[in-house]
Amino acid sequence: xxxxxxxxxxxxxxxxxxxxxxxxxxxxxxxxxxxxxxxxxxxxxxxxxxxxxxxxxxxxxxxxxxxxxxxxxxxxxxxxxxxxxxxxxxxxxxxxxxxxxxxxxxxxxxxxxxxxxxxxxxxxxxxxxxxxxxxxxxxxxxxxxxxxxxxxxxxxxxxxxxxxxxxxxxxxxxxxxxxxxxxxxxxxxxxxxxxxxxxxxxxxxxxxxxxxxxxxxxxxxxxxxxxxxxxxxxxxxxxxxxxxxxxxxxxxxxxxxxxxxxxxxxxxxxxxxxx
Amino acid sequence: xxxxxxxxxxxxxxxxxxxxxxxxxxxxxxxxxxxxxxxxxxxxxxxxxxxxxxxxxxxxxxxxxxxxxxxxxxxxxxxxxxxxxxxxxxxxxxxxxxxxxxxxxxxxxxxxxxxxxxxxxxxxxxxxxxxxxxxxxxxxxxxxxxxxxxxxxxxxxxxxxxxxxxxxxxxxxxxxxxxxxxxxxxxxxxxxxxxxxxxxxxxxxxxxxxxxxxxxxxxxxxxxxxxxxxxxxxxxxxxxxxxxxxxxxxxxxxxxxxxxxxxxxxxxxxxxxxx
Numbered sequence: 001x002x003x004x005x006x007x008x009x010x011x012x013x014x015x016x017x018x019x020x021x022x023x024x025x026x027x028x029x030x031x032x033x034x035x036x037x038x039x040x041x042x043x044x045x046x047x048x049x050x051x052x053x054x055x056x057x058x059x060x061x062x063x064x065x066x067x068x069x070x071x072x073x074x075x076x077x078x079x080x081x082x083x084x085x086x087x088x089x090x091x092x093x094x095x096x097x098x099x100x101x102x103x104x105x106x107x108x109x110x111x112x113x114x115x116x117x118x119x120x121x122x123x124x125x126x127x128x129x130x131x132x133x134x135x136x137x138x139x140x141x142x143x144x145x146x147x148x149x150x151x152x153x154x155x156x157x158x159x160x161x162x163x164x165x166x167x168x169x170x171x172x173x174x175x176x177x178x179x180x181x182x183x184x185x186x187x188x189x190x191x192x193x194x195x196x197x198x199x200x201x202x203x204x205x206x207x208x209x210x211x212x213x214x215x216x217x218x219x220x221x222x223x224x225x226x227x228x229x230x231x232x233x234x235x236x237x238x239x240x241x242x243x244x245x246x247x248x249x250x251x252x253x254x255x256x257x258x259x260x261x262x263x264x265x266x267x268x269x270x271x272x273x274x275x
Numbered sequence: 276x277x278x279x280x281x282x283x284x285x286x287x288x289x290x291x292x293x294x295x296x297x298x299x300x301x302x303x304x305x306x307x308x309x310x311x312x313x314x315x316x317x318x319x320x321x322x323x324x325x326x327x328x329x330x331x332x333x334x335x336x337x338x339x340x341x342x343x344x345x346x347x348x349x350x351x352x353x354x355x356x357x358x359x360x361x362x363x364x365x366x367x368x369x370x371x372x373x374x375x376x377x378x379x380x381x382x383x384x385x386x387x388x389x390x391x392x393x394x395x396x397x398x399x400x401x402x403x404x405x406x407x408x409x410x411x412x413x414x415x416x417x418x419x420x421x422x423x424x425x426x427x428x429x430x431x432x433x434x435x436x437x438x439x440x441x442x443x444x445x446x447x448x449x450x451x452x453x454x455x456x457x458x459x460x461x462x463x464x465x466x467x468x469x470x471x472x473x474x475x476x477x478x479x480x481x482x483x484x485x486x487x488x489x490x491x492x493x494x495x496x497x498x499x500x501x502x503x504x505x506x507x508x509x510x511x512x513x514x515x516x517x518x519x520x521x522x523x524x525x526x527x528x529x530x531x532x533x534x535x536x537x538x539x540x541x542x543x544x545x546x547x548x549x550x
Contacts, residue, residue: 040528142531149523149530174528214545246541247550248424253315253449255424255537256417262534263541266521270489275522 005067005085011093016084018106019061021096022167033058034165036105036175039070044175045105046076054111055178057081063091063102070103107178109165115183115191118154119198125220126153127274128200129261132188132237133228134161141172142258143226148176150265151274155182156223158191188237195223202241204233205264207254209245213267216244222268226261280342280360286368291359293381294336296371297442308333309440311380311450314345319450320380321351329386330453332356338366338377345378382453384440390458390466393429394473400495401428402549403475404536407463407512408503409436416447417533418501423451425540426549430457431498433466463512470498477516479508480539482529484520488542491519497543501536 008016022035036045048055060083062070067085074083092098113121122128129147134140140162147155155164161184163169164177195202201219203211205226216222225241227233232254246255246263254260269275283291297310311320323330335358337345342360349358367373388396397403404422409415415437422430430439436459438444439452470477476494478486480501491497500516502508507529521530521538529535544550 142534145528145531146534148527151524176527247545248541249426249550252423252451253420256420259417259421259534259537262530263538266523266538270522275524 003079005062005083007064008061008084008086008090008094011090015082016059016061016094018059019094019104022104023096033106033108034170035167036107036178037099037167037171038101038103039073041170041175041178042070042103042105043073043076044178045107046073048178049077049107051179053179053181054109054113056108056110058106058108059084061086061091061094061104063088063099066102113181113183115156115185115194118156118181118183119194121181122153122198125272127151127265127269127272128154128156128195128221128223129265130156130191130195130202130223130225131161131227132158132191132225132233133231134226134257136229137162137166137169138172139229139256139258140164140166141169141177143261144169144173144176144180144182146258146262146265148173148180150262150269152180152265155180156191156195157182157184158188159185188234189240192225192237192240203244203264203268204238204241205246205260206232206238206243207245209243211242211244213244213246213264216268216271218272222272224261224264224268226257229257278354280337280358282339283336283359283361283365283369286365290357291334291336291369293334294369294379297379298371308381308383309445310442311382311453312374312442312446313376313378314348316445316450316453317345317378317380318348318351319453320382321348323453324352324356324382326454328454328456329384329388331383331385333381333383334359336361336366336369336379338363338374341377388456388458390431390460390469393431393456393458394469397428397473397496400547402426402540402544402547403429403431403470403496403498404540405431405466405470405477405498405500406436406502407433407466407500407508409501409532411504412437412441412444413447414504414531414533415439415441416444416452418536419444419448419451419455419457421533421537421540423448423455425537425544427455427540430455431466431470432457432459433463434460463509464515467500467512467515478519478539478543479513479516480521480535481507481513481518482520484518486517486519488519488521488539491543491546493547497547499536499539499543501532504532
């Protein structure tokens with residue numbers, strides 16, 4: 001984009017309708033759109049838009065005093081992505097709350113790969129994060145952030161997991177949701193079957209896992225599997241895969257799921273020479 | 276406690292004044308008190324109360340339908356800690372919001388050790404988490420949760436870090452704040468001087484650290500030092516200590532501070548045989 005931003009003076013201007021009350025929108029339905037917040041996420045949205053990932057940026061809304069500092073980043077978007085700017089009063093009236101960052105964008109997934117297609121696209125040597133029953137958007141975002149940091153090729157969730165495209169998950173992921181390929185479909189059992197069929201060594205993470213994560217051997221294809229907050233992976237799932245544990249002091253609550261995944265992914269990524 | 280709980284029917288009952296509007300209380304001043312939420316945290320409060328840690332439980336407020344299930348846990352508190360119970364309407368009117376868990380307690384630190392005293396009390400072989408400029412209560416709570424999981428003996432913060440005794444920090448720590456000794460005082464430079472004087476090998480965590488965390492050698496006394504969200508440790512601090520990094524994919528935002536600390540503590544705790 002080279003043209004100056006389009007100035008918005010009326011919070012009910014139909015051109016910025018997609019940005020109205022974004023908090024409520026998350027709850028009542030996003031009509032296939034997602035909201036990106038903040039400079040770092042905007043940068044990853046630009047990268048995703050330019051890639052073949054199937055992520056499309058639709059519009060950008062900035063607090064007017066942010067425009068000058070973002071010129072270079074805005075230039076990374078095609079000219080047909082409109083950029084709107086508003087003063088603080090109008091901006092907050094649009095967003096529905098005090099948005100300190102003053103950087104919002106709307107995007108949509110243009111095509112979402114099926115898990116079949118995603119698995120078929122993975123290289124011979126790959127690392128997958130698989131997650132079942134993740135119900136908290138903070139944890140989902142944090143899982144993606146860790147997965148991206150440690151070179152995971154794809155994140156695969158069962159259908160009972162929450163949507164990584166929610167505003168808060170994207171924000172906590174620092175935009176990783178927009179660049180790390182993922183699929184969310186089917187049951188945990190189907191996910192495990194497919195990973196097995198694709199030649200993955202599957203390691204279920206559990207406080208009662210048999211193998212210390214430091215002893216997970218390298219493998220061309222490794223999938224780390226984590227379960228729902230609180231309960232973790234079900235006994236049925238744990239009996240269907242190899243299990244690994246993170247050593248910790250006894251008598252305490254188990255680690256947060258995203259923390260546990262981060263520690264295990266760091267270990268597995270090292271052992272497989274991915275970081 | 277053996278007596279049945281004291282029933283509260285009036286949200287303005289002076290006996291439960293300490294539980295009124297606990298969200299606002301966090302912001303406007305807690306008068307040296309802290310709020311514990313949920314069963315797991317209540318259990319750690321009981322343990323802390325019985326220990327010599329200097330944590331005192333003052334009162335417990337339960338949703339009436341939680342009382343029966345908590346009898347054993349309530350028996351772990353001395354008889355002079357009053358237990359109140361209220362129905363959902365009264366409970367929510369007291370707390371000021373919908374408290375799904377229905378388990379609240381008020382406590383206070385009876386005596387807070389100085390950093391001097393805390394350092395002097397540490398065993399010859401010890402592991403310390405040091406933190407400077409942590410501004411987010413979620414991160415603070417998460418740092419404590421990880422520190423407890425990996426056998427840290429004490430958490431030492433500079434005065435610019437936020438208070439671990441805030442409600443949200445205690446909740447995210449799953450009560451670890453109540454059982455892990457900590458001190459929060461002075462500047463980062465003073466903290467480093469004291470750790471050096473106490474014979475600690477200090478490792479500052481930074482994306483540009485010199486040593487891979489996997490190569491941090493075992494030592495009788497190790498301190499892992501982490502810095503503020505976003506900026507991390509300042510160049511002045513990093514030049515005063517040895518520095519370590521967590522390998523990750525390039526080009527991404529660095530890991531969340533609590534995540535980075537968790538991964539590094541896991542590694543250091545292993546190497547020193549603490550887990």
